Amino acid sequence: MDYDVIIVGASIAGCTAATAYGRAGLRVALLERHHNPQAHKTLCGHFILGGTHDVLQRLGFWQQMLDHGAAVTPRLGIWTDAGWIVQRPGNGVPPAISLRRSKLDPLLRDIAAATPGVDLLMGQKVVELVEDGVVTNTGTTLRARLVVGADGHRSTVAQLAGVPEDHAPNERFLFWAYYEGVRMSGPGDGQVWQLDPDVAVCVPAGDGLTLVGVFPAKARLAEFADDRLAAFDSFVARLPSGPSLAGARRTSNLVGTTDYPCVRRDPAPRPGVALIGDAATTSDPVPAVGCGWAFRSAAWLAEATAGPLRDGTDLGPALRRYRRAHRFIGRYDDIGRRDALAKPPNALQRTIRSAAVTDPWIARRLAAFGARAEPPSVLLNPVVAGRALLSYLRQNR
Ligand SMILES: Cc1cc2nc3c(=O)[nH]c(=O)nc-3n(C[C@H](O)[C@H](O)[C@H](O)COP(=O)(O)OP(=O)(O)OC[C@H]3O[C@@H](n4cnc5c(N)ncnc54)[C@H](O)[C@@H]3O)c2cc1C
Known part of the structure; x- marks a missing residue:
């Protein structure tokens, strides 16, 4: 075998897995179709939820991201029609972090490439799967016991391996822009507006920039058809306690998409093949989960398989x-x-949100759920539902 593991795609998931495998003493080929090591994903809001904090710390990425200008967001204020949900400081929910992909992707590539055992091979697009390996567009054949698809939502590896896909619709579209000098009026270090069904965000994006984004339901697509920027500005201007863009400077065009369906595939679809990051689960961008899932699934795969790959034992x-x-x-x-x-x-969501406005215990659980820091049962359980209902009844007596 040429390598212990071949990883296809040198972005968040691929670089994380390569770094972890390299540190475990394995020989890793990390293949990326782009030639330029500065290549990066543009369609990404890069707000990385607090549930990823521990993995980023453990891998040593957190500090490096800070050194490159990342912004940390300890507490988000959430607007609901029942009022603002505000987190208490020190409630134990880890902070979010944000670093633009133009910096994050090259940084992760640098870290992976500097890890002993990792060969970062740029300009190598995988076009074929063979027994124990891959063939690239340059005609190179590489072999390893494990091939990892870290190649994003259209995953070539998954397609070549014949992995079934489970699609689900996304009924919102989204646009955002970066600003200098935004004045936030809402509580917390950033804000989310749950406008039902529309959503909006205003969050620090690193390097002193603020990302302001809107996620309207598709019924409003026509409003954004002619003058997208004017529609965006008027949407933001109508946000309750929304950010003031009056004295701010927009530093980017509007970025976004009008359709981004959810895709799911088996993360371990056949012997010798695994999928991580978007290749396994491409989620709705609205809750900002995808980067975190990419880091975390890569770390889980490396933790589970590094030992058997090193020892030559059964990978199953x-x-x-x-x-x-x-x-x-x-x-x-x-x-x-x-x-x-x-x-x-639904009624349960309304009741929990409304209770979280006044009950810090429920607000903390809502934050842990939103940060994906604990399993969904941290919020969705009978005790929380009962307490929320009592609180709701008291408020509406
Ligand atoms: C509009 C939008 C906004 C988003 N905002 C957020 C957010 O705020 N927070 C958040 O956490 N997530 C967000 N996401 C999700 C996030 O962008 C993804 O989940 C994340 O990029 C997944 O990382 P990945 O490494 O799995 O895949 P990708 O980042 O897509 O990387 C795949 C890599 O594989 C390479 N590749 C592809 N095919 C091949 C091939 N055949 N051979 C070799 N290389 C190949 C690609 O060039 C690329 O480098 C957003 C997504 C969208 C669409």
Whole structure:
């Protein structure tokens, strides 16, 4: 074998897995179709939820991201029609971090390439899977016991391996821009507006910039058809306690997309093949989960399989362990797919939100859920539902 593991795609998931495998003493080929090491994803809001904090710390990425200008957001204020939900400082929910992909992707590539055992091979697009390996567009054949698809939502590896895809619709579209000098009026270090069904955000984006984004339901697409920027500005201007863009300077064009369906594939679809990041689960961008899932699924795969790859023992049980760990993402993705339908919130959601406005115990659980820091049961359980209902009844007596 040329390598212990071949990773296809040198972005968040691929670089994270390559770094972890390299540090575990394995020989890694990290293949990227782009030639330029500065290449990066543009369609990404790069707000990385607090649930990823521990993995980023453990890998040593957190400090390096800070050194490159990342912004940390400890507490988000959430606007609901029942009032603002504000987190208490020191409530134990880890902070979010944000670094633009133009900096993040090259940084992760540098870290991976500097890790002993990792060969970063730019300009190598995988076009074929063969027994124990891959063939690239340059005609190079590489072999390893494990091929990892870290190649994003259209995953070539998954297609070549014949992995079935499960698609679900996304009934919102989204646009955002970066600004200098935004004055936030809402509480917290950044804000989310749950306008039901529309959503909006205003969050620090690193390097002193603020990302202001809107996620309207598709019923409003026509409003954005002619003058997208004017529609965006008027949407932001109408946000309750929204950011003031009056004295701010917009430093980018509007970035966004009018359709981004959810896609899911088995993360361990066949012997010798694993999928991580978007290749396994491409979620709705609205809850900002994808980068975190990419870091975390890559770390879980490396943890599960590095030992058997090093020792030459059976990979099957390790891949099954990885699939089990990945269920954490699957459970949240089930919920995310329902939210992506842009339907009005159900009675339970309304009750919990309304209670969280006045009850810090429920607000903390809502924050841990939103940060994907604990399993969904941190919020969705009978005790929280009962307490929220009592609080709701007291408020509406
Ligand atoms: C509009 C939008 C906004 C988003 N905002 C957020 C956000 O705020 N927060 C958040 O956490 N997530 C966000 N996401 C999701 C996030 O961008 C993705 O989840 C994340 O990029 C997934 O990382 P990845 O490494 O799995 O895949 P990608 O970043 O897509 O990387 C795949 C890599 O594989 C390479 N590749 C592809 N095919 C091949 C091939 N055949 N051979 C070799 N290389 C190949 C590509 O060039 C690329 O480098 C957003 C997504 C969208 C669409």
